[in-house]
Amino acid sequence: MMASIQKNPDRLDFEPKKFNMWIFIFTSFMFFAALTSGFIVYSGGKGHGLNVIMPSAFMYSTAVIILSSGTLFLAQRAVKRSQIGAQQLYLWLTFALGVAFFVIQVYAWSVLTYKMNVYLTDPNASRSFLYIFTGSHLLHIIAAILLLLSTLWGTYRKVPQARNLYKMQMTSIFWHFLGIIWIYLYVFLLLNQN
């Protein structure tokens, strides 16, 4: 029975599930595309520009998230070489950078609110969009951190190599995507800050 199943690659293997992740990324992309299009329609139609110089915290968070993609890449390379110890180290590093990104984003909100007087409930909704963009991105980051922790947990429970690799790949697709989305949002905000 096993043999006949192995010949059928269509049967419950990981490829379709990885494909699921790619499609999910599409849906997520559409969500952010809709938000930014909404921004364009709003600010273009009503003549409400953003008029906010982006706090420098965003620059640091951008650096952190790019760095985290790097450590995750190293973790994945370690899996392919079956170096569990190195994989765990790099995953912990990625986790720390992910949390750091989260903290810096929240710090950026406090700078925006308390130092720059840019509020979520601003009568100029372009400024509310700023919070919506970063907030919904952070929700995704929470999900990505949970996925990362589940992969990390798996390495301690010594799940089989194939499954470990699969979970690493799922985590990587999602994590790198969120990095790209953040860069997209940041560039979008920089271009529209006047």
Add this chain to the structure above:
Amino acid sequence: MSTVAVHDHGVAHHDEHGHEHHHNETFVSKYIFSMDHKMIGKQFLITGITMAVIAMILSILFRIQLAYPDKTFPLLTTLLGHFAPNGRISTEFYLSLVTIHGTIMVFFVLTAGLSGTFANLLIPLQIGARDMASPFMNMLSYWFFFLASVVMLSSFFVQSGPASGGWTIYPPLSALPKAMPGSGEGMTLWLISMVLFVASSLMGGINYVSTILNMRTKGMDLWKMPLTIWALFLTAVLGILAFPVLVAGVVLLIFDRSFGTSFYLSDIVLNGVQQPYEGGSPILFQHLFWFLGHPEVYIVIMPAMGISSEIMSVNSRKPIFGYHAMVYSLIGITVLSFIVWGHHMFVTGMNPFLGGVFMITTLIIAVPSAVKTFNWLATLWRGNIRFTPAMLFAIGMVSFFISGGLTGIFLGNAALDINLHDTYFVVAHFHLVMGSAAIFGMLAGVYHWFPKMFGRLMDEKLGYLHFWLTFIGAYLVFFPMHFMGLDGVPRRYYAFTEFASMQKWLTINTFITWAAIMAALAQVAFLYNFVVSIFAGKKTTQNPWESNTLEWTTPVEHLHGNWPGEIPTVYRWPYDYSKPGAEEDFIPQTVPFSQTMSSNLPHDFEDNPAGLAELNRFKSTLKAEEKVK
């Protein structure tokens, strides 16, 4: 070790078994938290039918108000309490009825009930897969849908009543909880329910696309897929691209409602008090909503199209006319559906030039739609038609699609829309073209695949009764509405016959209500037939309709994994009906060409020179034999 890891089922259980029989199924794992696509399909169907019955009862309630605006019915007060004081439905509750009827029908019945049922049932069975890409996510998809249904219906039990801003929930009405009773808790529940619903839809859709693209059996290339699969595939793609945009719009709406932002709000005076909101644009919501909303109508109709194509080919005993054209027209509709949303907004102060652009893209959709219609008619032409109930409903679907589609050409015109928008003409249009047509496609599918789902046949006589009463009833209900709309009767009004100029429509309203009641009673025949046949219907054979597709090669008794042995290989397209020279009038997809030499055509071997040579040798032998004779 890695073999085991590759074949475990992923998320819920890690016990190490790689084979497909689960002997240790409990009641809960088999009927409730099932991960088997066939059971999930049935769960979607039964929940969808339940929601449809509820939505139908709501429609009868508001039809009673429209037909008898001056009469009192003490029974209504008994049933509905403070929603119908003094025997008459209250104005607010009337709006709630219209809103929830629309929401349930569009999303819960014709999106989840239709796609959810048939995508789950048919995708693995017709492409030859053991189950979906992620059975666990598939199970979650159903339970999110169930939860969404419960939350939506629970809004009938809050003091202020369900949402009442129309199924499109335009702000500012929906964004201000104090604007009217229906914008309060009911609206909050509506939004929660829709977020759950979208999550369900996305999980389902992601699975459908991934399964179709990755898990087809050997030989099943894209051009050998039945049109049902093509339609369900493109429907899922539409959902994946469109629903996140609705979520974006709804997120902003939630912030406006609960966190004091003003994305959609500007210059509002409520009960004489100037509100602090500034600078928002309600039109922004319409853009985000209709970017989903228009693809949504194709999410509703395309599965019905695919189902009807399949059923009409089987029951005409003819190949579907223009298979490739059918696929390309579906693709055309999919692409075009994303660039027409502006036709819902012609009268929102849109730039007339932009209106013109949207008008052109809208009218272009008539082309693929007409291609499909002509192909259906050509499939019927000189077919050896078997009028099963499923076939009647499929033909009914075509009928509604034509009569409803024609009025779409009027409504798609930016200039004509100035007169026609927000009238009963619109109501008539979409109830025929997407409401009735999609429901008929869904019912056709239920009658056709009932034996596959429950191992028994539905009663044919009750099916015919159901069809004719529903078909006639739907036309009697919606056809007169065209004339009301042309006369300028506005939709969603509680008692428009109070206007002197519209009093004459009261008799028509009464007529429509009685036609609706007749059509509603006809559904009792269906429900009785459906429920009784599950337990006491005639047992079916393996392939009751003599159909070519793969689902009929599985055993009647369901088993987890669908096929007891190896998954069958596919050799030909699914529409070899009445092929000249064949022994029977159907050749299943699993029959290789080598077994059907007498019916093979040169066309069957376009990419296969060896097969063509074999065919030519066979033909010359035949000729030689004839000469000898």
